[in-house]
Amino acid sequence: MMIGVKEKITSGQLMILIIQTQIGIGILFLPSTVEAVAKNDAWISVLMAGVASSLMILIMWALSRRFPSMILFDYLPLLLGKIAGKIVHVIYAMLFILECSLVMVMFADVVRDWVFASTPIWVILALMLGTSVYMAVARIQLIARFFVLTFGLIFVLILISTYAYRDADIMYILPVNGVGFPSIFKGMEKSLSSLFGFEILLLCYPNVIGVSKKILKAAMFGNIFSTCIYSFLVFTCLIVFSPEELRVIPQPVLYMVKSLSFTVFERADLYFLTIWVVVVVSTVISYLFMSAKSVSTLFGKKKHAGSVPVVALIILIISLIPHNQEMVNMLQNIVAGIAAVAIIVVPPILLGISYLLKIKGKEQTKG
């Protein structure tokens, strides 16, 4: 399958594509979820999760490199056979759809708690998904360009939260490694889910212009960037809040920003949220794109655009289901389980099969 010039992205765009998919809803929740297990060593957990995800990127890259002109779903049947290939394909489609739903559920929660207390949830979800569908039906090149455009906003978020260093106390993170390695490791597992998003590499590898080494570099840099941002935010929250506070505050970044008061404007959390919404939209677009791509290839269609609205509708329905925290947690666990299979277990197996049976895709002529 040849890919047209219009669907090509540069390696720089790939980097931003990965970053924007990784950074999203997690920046609000990560600090307190990781702190819950790793205590004041949470920032180490995040850094370690970054290392782990780099390793996964390396495997995905090594796998994609063997099929330079195909995406994951094209070579799945080659490696696993028709039936097993389809099963794994469905798992991936489910993962993307559920991940997107989870993002939507958490997004709606935050918007309800912080800004629109009485607006019906379905309105918030529909507006968000509607906006994302509009972008997700586009070619990957356009999506990447949009992401580059909104990339700068991440820095604005960082800038706003940097102001909280005003009431920071470095002693909160001491003693370093006070909780012991097992807890740090558990925290790493928790933070890994926020770093997910790099799996987009499996779906857009053939779209990237350039030699394979350059692609690896871009993906790695993207991952390092996201890891740094996440650890920075976790670190900031740790030194601003005492452990007991983090336990009761699910979105510490917003909370931290909320108490800031500048001379001209108050409620910095609203400004933060406004920008954050765009960052989340990018994540949602990415996942919509991935879900649509996996669904359309499942039914043998070439273009993903047609399945985007359908997928969006499914996601809307799924994200309307959870009514309480328990169900959200359940959804979270389901996503974590499928993600563990699809992102951590499957790629190394595929790579192994590919090496053992010497199955390789044809080299694509690079322009």
Add this chain to the structure above:
Amino acid sequence: MIIAVIILMLCGCWDQKLLKNERNVSIGGLDQGPHGLLRATVSLRDIAVTEAGNKDTSEVHTVLARTTEHARELVNQEVSGGYSPAKMRVLLLGEPLVRNHDVMPYLDVYYRDSKSPLNARVAVTKGDTEDLIRIKQVGLKTIGLYTDDLLNSMEQSTAVPHVDIQTLHPLDRGFDFSLPYLIIREGVPTVSGIALFDGIKMTETLNLDESKLYMLLSNMKNKTATITKKSVDKNRTDSYDYVTIDVRKLKRKFKVTVSDNQEIKVKLQLKLRVSVVEDPSNHLYHMSVMHKLEKLLSEQLTDEAKAIVQKMQRAGHDGFGIARRLMAYHPKLWKQIDWKKEYPEVQFDTRVLVEIANTGITQ
């Protein structure tokens, strides 16, 4: 399609809150009521636009409620328009309440509600807050604005710490907080020092002189910090014998050590580079006189600092965050000890050193 358009146009209608319909609180106070109830007083701010210009007026309401949120409901029933705490500038706590009760339950709603004013200043009043809020107006300013400005200027001159609702959240940060202490003098609210807390209970007060030094000792110097002390002899009281210094630079050495037999020792050394802003006796042109003054000031301040530290220890107020340091650097010891018992036993080595850097345009 039509539905989509309608949704897009209606966005925000569910949650709109028009400013003209809202009654904003500028200052609120919590007092101890009978039978474990809470007496809450609020001052609602109104701006009357007349031909002569805008005029601030305020309306005071007091209710007896079970909780803060209950109080809000009750006030809402009393006043016209929707009640909104979002613009509150100052939250006052009555001394009887903070001495006898745990106030944290009453503050919960401020942390939980996303619209609540986390950056409102917090202060303690001698007696009930209601008396203060009932003053309604001081000069041209309404009481809320007046108190806020008063606290702000006191913060600028390093007399009281800046504490807002957010920084108050005292869930074991490893140090105790202190709040500005307000009194009513001749019908006008005045800051008379700070109230020291042991955990969540107020235990002791410091007067303005002490609180300034307390602030310096805790390394919380703000824009300016001036201290007026005797310059010649501690026992003479002639107007010539005072000197006023302005602290320019502050160097603080703070060390918590644990000896082999588990004794906690604190070394607290303050180096102040000051400039003399007032010295009526005009004798600083002699180097020897200046050095003598430095020594005298250092001695006086050291003595006072020691007295403050003793007061803090007696009150169980760990304002310097020694507990935090123990948690961070001596986690093993921290787990063994009973801090409430241990804190008064901690040995302090407090010292203040004054160094005169300049003397203004006269010597």
